Amino acid sequence: MSMPQTGKKLEVDSSLKPAYVGVNMPKNDVNAAQDGHGAAIQGSFPVSLCTYVERNLSRCKDDAQRSATQSIMKEIITKATADGTLHTKNWDIEPLLALPENAKGTFMTSNAKDSSPFSFSTSRRSPSRRTKSRWEPVAEEKVTNNMEVVSKEPAKSNACTTWENTRRTGNTWNLGNFVQSRQAPPSQWNQRPSKKQRIGGNTNLTKNGNASSDSDKEQDLTKYYASSIALTNSPEEKKRREHRSKRFERSQGASSKSMSSIPHKNGAANVYTRGAISMLNNRSNGDGASLAVEDIDWDALTIKGTCQEIEKRYLRLTSAPDPATVRPEDVLEKALHMVETSEKNYLYKCDQLKSIRQDLTVQRIQNELTVKVYETHARFALQAGDLSEYNQCQSQLTRLYGEGIAGCHLEFSAYNLLCVMLHSNNKRDLLSSMASLSKEARLDETVKHALAVHSAVSSGNYVMFFKLYKKAPGLNSCLMDLYVERMRFEAIKCMSKSYRPTVPVRYVTRVLGFTRVDVLCEANVADGLEECEEWLKAHGAVLTVDENSGELQIDTKVSSASLYMPEPDNAVSHGDASLAVDDFLARAS
Amino acid sequence: TPTPSAASGTPTPPSRRLLGSAFLQEFRNWETPWAMEAMHMVALEIRLLAEKADRELVMSGKNPDKLQAAGSFLMKVFGALAVKGPKRVGALYVTCQLFKIYFRLGTVNLCRSVIRSIETARNFDFEDFPVKDKVTYMYYTGRLEVFNENFLVADQKLTYALMHCNPQSESNLRKILKFLIPVKLSIGVLPRRTLLEKYNLLEYADIVTSLRRGDLRLLKQALDRHEDQLLKCGVYLVLEKLELQVYRRLVKKIHIIQREKEPSKAHQIKLEVLVKTLQWLGITMDVDEVECIMACLIYKNLIKGYFAHKSKVLVLSKQDPFPKLNGKPV
Numbered sequence: 018m019s020m021p022q023t024g025k026k027l028e029v030d031s032s033l034k035p036a037y038v039g040v041n042m043p044k045n046d047v048n049a050a051q052d053g054h055g056a057a058i059q060g061s062f063p064v065s066l067c068t069y070v071e072r073n074l075s076r077c078k079d080d081a082q083r084s085a086t087q088s089i090m091k092e093i094i095t096k097a098t099a100d101g102t103l104h105t106k107n108w109d110i111e112p113l114l115a116l117p118e119n120a121k122g123t124f125m126t127s128n129a130k131d132s133s134p135f136s137f138s139t140s141r142r143s144p145s146r147r148t149k150s151r152w153e154p155v156a157e158e159k160v161t162n163n164m165e166v167v168s169k170e171p172a173k174s175n176a177c178t179t180w181e182n183t184r185r186t187g188n189t190w191n192l193g194n195f196v197q198s199r200q201a202p203p204s205q206w207n208q209r210p211s212k213k214q215r216i217g218g219n220t221n222l223t224k225n226g227n228a229s230s231d232s233d234k235e236q237d238l239t240k241y242y243a244s245s246i247a248l249t250n251s252p253e254e255k256k257r258r259e260h261r262s263k264r265f266e267r268s269q270g271a272s273s274k275s276m277s278s279i280p281h282k283n284g285a286a287n288v289y290t291r292g293a294i295s296m297l298n299n300r301s302n303g304d305g306a307s308l309a310v311e312d313i314d315w316d317a318l319t320i321k322g323t324c325q326e327i328e329k330r331y332l333r334l335t336s337a338p339d340p341a342t343v344r345p346e347d348v349l350e351k352a353l354h355m356v357e358t359s360e361k362n363y364l365y366k367c368d369q370l371k372s373i374r375q376d377l378t379v380q381r382i383q384n385e386l387t388v389k390v391y392e393t394h395a396r397f398a399l400q401a402g403d404l405s406e407y408n409q410c411q412s413q414l415t416r417l418y419g420e421g422i423a424g425c426h427l428e429f430s431a432y433n434l435l436c437v438m439l440h441s442n443n444k445r446d447l448l449s450s451m452a453s454l455s456k457e458a459r460l461d462e463t464v465k466h467a468l469a470v471h472s473a474v475s476s477g478n479y480v481m482f483f484k485l486y487k488k489a490p491g492l493n494s495c496l497m498d499l500y501v502e503r504m505r506f507e508a509i510k511c512m513s514k515s516y517r518p519t520v521p522v523r524y525v526t527r528v529l530g531f532t533r534v535d536v537l538c539e540a541n542v543a544d545g546l547e548e549c550e551e552w553l554k555a556h557g558a559v560l561t562v563d564e565n566s567g568e569l570q571i572d573t574k575v576s577s578a579s580l581y582m583p584e585p586d587n588a589v590s591h592g593d594a595s596l597a598v599d600d601f602l603a604r605a606s
Numbered sequence: 607t608p609t610p611s612a613a614s615g616t617p618t619p620p621s622r623r624l625l626g627s628a629f630l631q632e633f634r635n636w637e638t639p640w641a642m643e644a645m646h647m648v649a650l651e652i653r654l655l656a657e658k659a660d661r662e663l664v665m666s667g668k669n670p671d672k673l674q675a676a677g678s679f680l681m682k683v684f685g686a687l688a689v690k691g692p693k694r695v696g697a698l699y700v701t702c703q704l705f706k707i708y709f710r711l712g713t714v715n716l717c718r719s720v721i722r723s724i725e726t727a728r729n730f731d732f733e734d735f736p737v738k739d740k741v742t743y744m745y746y747t748g749r750l751e752v753f754n755e756n757f758l759v760a761d762q763k764l765t766y767a768l769m770h771c772n773p774q775s776e777s778n779l780r781k782i783l784k785f786l787i788p789v790k791l792s793i794g795v796l797p798r799r800t801l802l803e804k805y806n807l808l809e810y811a812d813i814v815t816s817l818r819r820g821d822l823r824l825l826k827q828a829l830d831r832h833e834d835q836l837l838k839c840g841v842y843l844v845l846e847k848l849e850l851q852v853y854r855r856l857v858k859k860i861h862i863i864q865r866e867k868e869p870s871k872a873h874q875i876k877l878e879v880l881v882k883t884l885q886w887l888g889i890t891m892d893v894d895e896v897e898c899i900m901a902c903l904i905y906k907n908l909i910k911g912y913f914a915h916k917s918k919v920l921v922l923s924k925q926d927p928f929p930k931l932n933g934k935p936v
Contacts, residue, residue, distance in 0.1 A: 444753050444843055445714065452837035476849050477905075480898035515904035517912035517921075524915065528894055 066094070069108035076113065319381045321345065327352045331372035334379075344376045346386060353390055363401040370394040388417050388424035395429070399495040404440070411436070428491055430454065431463035435496040438471045447471075463491045470497065479508035483530035505529050506582055509556060513577035519570035522560065525549055557581045626652055626679060634686050642696040649683055649703050652676050657710065677707045677716070688723055698724065698739035705746040714750060721747060741767045741778075749785050753840060760789045780805040788841045791817065791848055794931030809835060813845060820855030823887045851931075853899055854908040856883065857920070858928050873911075873927065877918040893918070 070090055077083040097103040322343030329344065329352070344352065356369045370390065377387050395410035397403075411433055418426040430450075437447045451468075458464050466489060473481035482504050486497050508529055512520055523546065526532060531552070532545035550569060553560060557579040559572045626648050633645055653676050660670035680703055687697040701720050708716050724732075724743070732740070748763030764786040771778050783805050787797055791810075796818065802811050812828035815821065829836070829845060836842040857875065860883060865872035880896050891899075900920050903909040908931075910923035 444755065445712075445840070448837055448840050448843060449712065451842070452834070472846070475843070475846050476899075477902045478895065478898055480894045484895075511901050511905040515901040515913050516915055518914075520915045528898070 063104050063108065065108035066103070066106075069111055069113075073113055320379055322348075322376060322380055324348065327355050328369065329372045329376075331368045331375065334375065338379050343379055344373075346380070346382055349373050349376055349382075349390075350386055353386070353393065357393060363397060363403070366397050367394070367401075367403070367406060370397070383417065383420070383422065385423055388414065388422050391417070392425055392429065395432070396492060399432070399492045402495070402498070404499070407432075408436070427458055427461040428463050430458055431461070431467040431491065431493065432496060434464065434467040435470060435493060438467075438474060439496060439500040463493060466490055466493055474500075474504070477507065477511065479504055479511070480528050483528060486530050501530065505552070506556060506580075509553070509558060509571075510577070510580055513558070513571070513573045513580060516571075516573045518574065519561065519563070519572055521563075522546065522549055522553065522569040522571060525553070525571065555583055626683075630683055630686060642693070645683065645687075645696060646699050649680055649700050652679060653703050653707055656707075673707055673711055677704060677711070677713075680704050680707065681720075684720065684723075695734055695736065698735040698743055702739060702742040702746065705743075709746070709749075714753070717746070717750060721750075737770055738772070741770050741772075744770075745782055745785075748782075749840075752785055752789060752844060755844070757789050757792045757844075761786070761793060764789060776805070780807065783807060784839065785841065788844045791851075792844055794851070813848065816852055817848060817855060820852055820857075820859050821887065822849070822852050822856065822884070822889055825849065825852050850899075850903060850906065850908060854903055854928065857900075857903070857909060861922060861927065873922040873924055875920040875922065877920065880920070 073086050073090060074083060077086050094103065097106055320338060320340050320343055322345045323340050324342050324344045325348055326344065327348060329342075352369065352373050356366050356373070359366060359369075370393065373390050374394070377383075377390060391410045391414050395407050395414065398407035398410065411429065414424065414426075414429050415433065418424060418429070434447075434450050434454075437443065437450050441447075451471075454464065459468075466485060470482065470485050470493070473479075473485060482497075486494055486501065489497060509525075512525070526542070526545045526549040529549065531549040532541055546569075550560065553571065557576065559575045559579060561570050561572045562568070563570050629641075629645070629648055633641055653673075656672040656676035659672040663670040663672065680700055684697060684700045684704065687693050687700060701724055704720055705717055708714050735743075744763045744767040748760050748767060751757075751760035751763060764782055767782045768779065768786060771782060773779070783801075784807060787802075787807065787810050790797065791813070796814055797810070799811065799814070802808055802814070809828075809832045812824055812831075816823075816825035816828060825848065829842070833842065836845060857880070860875055860879060861872060864875065877893060877897060877900075880900070881891065881893060884891055884896065897913065897915075897918070900909070900913055904911060904913065907929065909920075910925075910927050910929060911921050913920050
């Protein structure tokens with residue numbers, strides 16, 4: 018945390034140039050100038066200065082320019098105060114600042130010595146961190162992470178050195194310099210200047226040996242943050258941002274510096290980054306108090322969608338989303354309804370639902386609509402046999418139910434139970450799922466059915482299993498589907514060992530669930546018989562015909578040696594059947 | 607050990623951990639393990655304190671992460687001890703502390719890495735460790751085997767723990783028995799009632815009785831009554847599987863009765879007799895199901911014989927139709 022060595026120049030490569038560094042004004046100076054958009058300036062300034070400021074700001078077309086202008090003006094004002102020209106200068110005729118063309122710029126810090134530097138909020142994971150679902154956009158995650166970008170690194174600052182050097186070079190304000198430096202590559206937000214701010218303040222920031230790794234991590238995080246907020250310059254969005262940033266003006270103690278320096282390479286990101294940063298900066302009223310993660314107004318920083326399209330394909334996000342493509346909640350409700358009533362196949366529905374999920378996540382909407390969406394998707398997935406999508410939805414649902422949001426939690430706890438017992442060999446998970454069932458849950462029909470299935474599987478009772486299979490409530494049968502093959506094979510092995518001399522195929526057809534419906538409809542039975550016979554043959558059973566009745570039988574003694582489990586016929590060359598689109602289409606339509 | 611009572615539990619663990627870290631740093635440097643006891647004390651206190659802190663965190667609605675942090679710290683301690691030289695005898699103690707943490711947190715899969723280090727690394731000779739640590743270690747690893755349903759191994763480990771456990775320490779014995787009994791039941795060994803009474807493990811009493819009598823209804827009732835408890839300590843699934851053994855006992859009883867009435871036909875048991883017996887026990891199962899259970903019993907070698915589907919008769923082998931489980935799990 019030592020002061021930067023004098024004479025060390027700021028490297029002018031793109032990753033280091035400070036684009037914006039928050040300004041700490043000495044108390045006796047203007048602090049209101051930090052507020053955005055020409056808010057009232059405190060009494061010590063001449064009216065002409067106020068109007069000068071306002072004129073400059075009103076020329077700004079967007080947030081970036083505005084914040085650029087603001088900072089420059091702060092400098093000017095500081096300078097003027099230091100010079101003593103604050104009141105003497107005729108601000109009315111002072112030339113207006115040249116607007117930066119593409120909202121790029123470097124800003125210098127003023128390091129007024131008596132300003133109290135900020136202290137960073139403790140680096141804790143944001144409480145709103147959630148388990149990442151596979152398609153969750155990078156933006157969301159990183160935004161969350163970066164809000165507590167806490168630089169605990171020691172302050173070293175090259176930028177400040179440069180600035181100081183510049184200051185030393187001349188008393189006169191060199192606007193030209195400024196304009197030029199402002200043209201520097203966009204958002205070369207450098208962390209270092211911010212670090213310098215903290216010299217006066219926190220002394221116990223470094224932990225042994227952790228400092229540098231923290232700072233590296235933070236640089237990466239902030240890089241991500243900046244790049245992911247590469248956004249939207251749609252006019253509505255800007256207006257919204259403006260409005261939101263005004264909200265901060267009244268609130269207390271932001272860690273103004275935590276966002277002030279972000280190294281960034283991507284030009285476009287600058288705009289939004291600045292917007293966000295100016296918002297955060299605006300929260301500080303100079304006392305440097307840090308802002309806890311919980312106090313940061315996430316809502317204001319969350320995107321509010323504007324898109325009105327009901328139908329929207331799913332596209333994995335690679336950067337922060339454009340609100341113009343994100344649908345607001347009411348549109349999403351309509352979209353969900355559309356999907357529910359749609360006649361199209363599973364692939365279409367899955368796609369639409371993923372897109373709805375994405376829009377919900379990006380806007381951090383976590384309510385009953387979210388639950389409904391996940392439930393709907395989970396049900397479709399189950400019916401289509403898409404276990405991976407189902408699992409994603411199930412984990413989200415478990416989390417949402419856990420937060421108290423209403424939904425069909427009993428139904429889904431039954432599905433969860435079935436999934437754990439049939440698809441994983443993890444007894445611990447099963448135990449804990451069973452243990453966590455509430456009294457209410459144990460009385461629910463779907464749950465009771467799931468527990469009965471467990472009992473049947475545990476004792477190998479295939480008759481019971483297929484009985485339950487036939488009268489499964491909800492979508493339990495879909496989950497059981499995935500175990501049916503295994504159960505049948507176990508049953509056949511069992512029967513081959515224990516029955517002598519034979520067992521009729523008709524019987525096997527009945528108890529192993531080959532007849533779809535328990536009706537004595539001859540056609541159904543015949544279908545079932547055929548299917549069963551095929552299945553038996555495919556698994557190596559040896560069939561004979563009974564001399565007296567002409568009925569087909571399994572010769573159990575012989576079969577017991579020849580049974581085998583065939584290769585699954587949906588095996589694909591790359592091993593992942595669920596990736597076989599044709600197979601999917603066949604199943605889904 | 608006086609646990610530091612914290613007026614507000616939460617601030618202490620971090621400071622404790624700092625103390626622990628500092629101590630660990632120094633400990634690494636010392637040649638001889640003279641400070642082993644102190645190290646153990648630190649480990650123990652960290653765990654207890656973390657547990658307490660987590661309780662308080664949960665009560666105040668926050669996320670209880672202290673125990674997890676304690677776990678990572680103890681892993682570091684373990685690392686310091688898993689070196690050549692006299693320090694390694696202390697490693698098992700720390701391992702056991704880690705087990706306690708992981709079991710409490712439910713993250714038992716993390717135990718695997720520690721176990722691997724202890725059991726396969728050349729640094730450790732199991733016999734070198736102090737007995738009390740070995741007992742604890744066997745107890746926990748035995749429990750893990752119960753979860754994985756490796757009953758034979760579980761039996762070995764838990765029996766070892768039982769044998770070497772301090773006979774004065776009743777509560778420890780009880781803990782071991784709590785898991786050993788279900789394992790033994792699975793391999794066909796029944797405890798005496800006096801044992802259950804002595805160690806206050808009467809939740810198993812009815813289960814044992816049902817096994818002796820072949821009383822399926824009693825088994826189901828017993829499982830129901832103690833469901834929560836049994837689920838919680840993780841033996842529920844094991845006990846559920848005893849169902850087949852109960853059926854077997856029932857069939858055997860029928861066989862015995864038939865043998866008395868009509869010895870020549872005793873080895874044939876009609877399906878309808880079985881169905882009626884079960885009905886009498888209050889269990890309604892249709893013919894198909896009973897047939898299925900019989901098939902399962904044969905399949906799993908609990909009964910020797912076969913089932914004649916056409917005549918619906920269970921035909922028992924004339925010799926030894928009910929083979930002893932002989933230590934082999936079902």
